[in-house]
Amino acid sequence: MQYKNILLLALLSIFSYFPLSAQEHSHRGDFDIEAFKQKRAEFIIEKVNLTDAEAKAFIPLTNELMDKRFELNRAIRKESRELRKKSNKTNADYERLLEASSSVKIKEAQLEQEYLQKFKKVLSAEKIYRYKQAETQYMKELVGNRSDKERSKRK
Numbered sequence: 001m002q003y004k005n006i007l008l009l010a011l012l013s014i015f016s017y018f019p020l021s022a023q024e025h026s027h028r029g030d031f032d033i034e035a036f037k038q039k040r041a042e043f044i045i046e047k048v049n050l051t052d053a054e055a056k057a058f059i060p061l062t063n064e065l066m067d068k069r070f071e072l073n074r075a076i077r078k079e080s081r082e083l084r085k086k087s088n089k090t091n092a093d094y095e096r097l098l099e100a101s102s103s104v105k106i107k108e109a110q111l112e113q114e115y116l117q118k119f120k121k122v123l124s125a126e127k128i129y130r131y132k133q134a135e136t137q138y139m140k141e142l143v144g145n146r147s148d149k150e151r152s153k154r155k
Contacts, residue, residue: 037063040138047134048127057122062131065115072104072111 041059044050050058079097083089119128 037066040135043138044131044134047137048123048130050123050127054123054127058119058131061115061118061122062135065111068111069108072107076101076104 041055041062044059044062045055076097079100083093083097086093116128119131123131
């Protein structure tokens with residue numbers, strides 16, 4: 001369970017770099033969402049061993065899911081930033097943030113279920129399982145590379 005929470009926080013921190021609208025902006029600072037999606041797609045295609053037909057049907061679904069997760073978490077990120085800036089934080093402020101966060105987790109679980117059904121129409125259960133492993137591996141590598149870069153900048 002703790003591993004899932006750590007992974008979720010890592011994903012949320014990565015998604016916080018996404019532009020406000022991925023369709024309208026391809027860059028935010030030095031983060032290029034389209035390049036990110038392309039590298040992620042290549043990684044998934046290779047690790048899951050998707051055929052061209054499977055990739056054409058599946059990768060857009062994974063991008064859709066990622067965009068919807070980002071949108072779900074947008075309000076939480078905003079509230080969290082506002083709370084950090086606030087000098088006189090109250091228990092009610094924290095309570096509101098915790099409740100909103102809990103609600104988003106429930107909505108994300110529902111979204112996962114919805115997309116699992118969509119994925120099943122395109123891929124076998126084995127490939128969906130391998131996709132989930134590949135997604136986790138990609139995010140771990142991305143977070144690891146980011147941490148390495150930040151450490152080297154501090155030296």
